[in-house]
Amino acid sequence: MTNPLLSNWDTPFNLAPFDAISDEDFAPAFEDALEAHKAEIATIAENADAPSFANTVEALEAAGTGLDKVLSVFFSVAGADSNPAREALQREFSPKLAQHGAEISANKALFARIAAVWAARETLDLSDEQQRVLMLTHRGFVRGGAALTGEADARMKDIKSRLAVLGTEFTQNLLADERDWFMELGENDLEGLPEFVIDTARAAGTEKSAAGPVVTLSRSLIVPFLQFSPRRDLREKAFAAWGARGANGGETDNRSIAAEILALRHERAALLGYDSFADYKLETEMAKTPGAVRDLLTAVWTPAKARAEADAAVLTAMMKEDGVNGPLEPWDWRYYAEKRRKAEHDLDEAALKPYLQLDRMIEASFACATRLFGLQFKPLDAPLYHPDCRAWEVTRDGAHVAVFIGDYFARGSKRSGAWCSAMRGQAKFPEVQSPVVINVCNFAKGEPALLSYDDARTLFHEFGHALHQMLSNVTYESISGTSVARDFVELPSQLYEHWLEVPEVLRDYATHAETGEAMPAEMLEKVLGAANFDQGFQTVEYVASALVDLAFHEGTAPADPMSKQADVLESLGMPHAITMRHATPHFAHVFAGDGYSSGYYSYMWSEVMDADAFEAFEEAGGAFDPAIAQALEDHILSAGGSVEADQLYTRFRGRLPGVEALLKGRGLAA
CATH class of the missing domain: 1.10.1370.40 (Neurolysin; domain 3)
Structure with a gap:
């Protein structure tokens, strides 16, 4: 056959x-x-x-x-x-x-x-x-x-x-580490957990063939568990397992692998005449040099750390009110931050989540693309690799543009995180071919599937990458879609996240899973008002990871990456209750391949541009201004890697941006 x-x-x-x-x-x-x-x-x-x-x-x-x-x-x-x-x-x-x-x-x-x-x-x-x-x-x-x-x-x-x-x-x-670990929960261990967390834990237990609900290392389950469980002992146990991925000893331990990867990268750069792997890697990026990367990260680190330390003092006081003495620990932060958010913004994640249905958020991401770029999405009946997948034909003015595939639910067979890839890239040579683009996420399954606000942001983020692929309009596939500088590739994705925060989008698509009613105006105001909540924590955990990545690749490869990681964090004065977003043994962005090696900073480099780019819409009068949308497509989304990234952005905005819009967007401006 x-x-x-x-x-x-x-x-x-x-x-x-x-x-x-x-x-x-x-x-x-x-x-x-x-x-x-x-x-x-x-x-x-x-x-x-x-x-x-x-x-x-x-x-x-x-x-x-x-x-x-x-x-x-x-x-x-x-x-x-x-x-x-x-x-x-x-x-x-x-x-x-x-x-x-x-x-x-x-x-x-x-x-x-x-x-x-x-x-x-x-x-x-x-x-x-x-x-x-x-x-x-x-x-x-x-x-x-x-x-x-x-x-x-x-x-x-x-x-x-x-x-x-x-x-x-x-x-x-x-x-393997993510797939094999889970913590069983007895009925008494469910106290204080919202129904959506309990439902997700029960579904995970069924998948693991456990007797009852379980906590797994899927972000869509462990993060809400850390947010809501009043059981400090269970939070500590779950957090320890989450942080130990790739560092449990035995056959799945990644620490020696990381060391060998760093040594080989340094040798590779030296063979090509570079002082370090970072010098080699950054030469073709917008940043160009390790120094430029460090300057950006340092400019953000200083106000972020100050904000995080101030927040830590508030959370510590809350913890002591609960009768818990001793320092605030990493497994405490999300729990007390959630209590603080509810107290200060009167925003309850459990009350918010029924308004963020997966299907409605998919519709919202499509609707924004329709208003901005004239794209239409029609469900497509085609065989896919898993029953959870679904597909749509994307058209514009009746003409075929692309096929979009969504694979949204977490499962043990799927690696963690979220990503976008092209099963087929756009090209006109040697023959015309339209793109086939897939978004893969790890959302908790449910009937209906409900998202956290962070999940919804992830959905919009990955769909921004998909638009970069689908709207590509170049001749050669090698420069189509997301084939751009690594510190430019996150611009379209992070920019698209802004449309989730457009009030009219939430008013139209954030509807209650049971009643169908739109999100109340009061709740909508609270959601948008809390958009920058806990930014000190989020920024510190990210920037610390980016600075460790840079330090790994700037000079001679460290023989012991874990010791180097500890040295970097100590020199930064890393707050005790915050850990790196991705510790070395599970830092897949950096060690699963060369893609983000010396390049984890890219998200923040792109955020400088995305904050500035969305300001272009606001200055023009609204998030759906047709002229700005057309310029965005013409100069960035359709251009792929056909022109240097800084030139593309300058054509769109008329200039390169400064860090001010980013700090303002994160609520970290002085």
């Missing part, structure tokens, strides 16, 4: 036929597609004709479509619906892919052709987009080690292969 991963897909919009694909199909399809791509690369490198943009750079753009097709399906299901077979395949595929990529980067004949086209670029009459693709291709090969020779060349290949193995191990260890 024909392997469905290698056949032409006779499906709506050429979606993967998930109902016909089995785990046994992946390995043979991967090997076949890998060999086909190797043959394509050899044909380009060995072409007897003189190097040209068409027969070298465009030929590279067109190569590997079969491999991309197989891998887009595999990595989508491996991340969102893992099982032992898929985990084993990840461990098998990762080093092979790394070796394949290293062989392409080190192909001297191929690089010679690229270098020849680069040298002749002024005479080739290339379009602006073609010049950009040529520059990125040449730069990518140089940064990948194409100019290395001899032992350095061989060592670079080994480093890339080993890093791929280690990244996979780190991810799978973290997933």
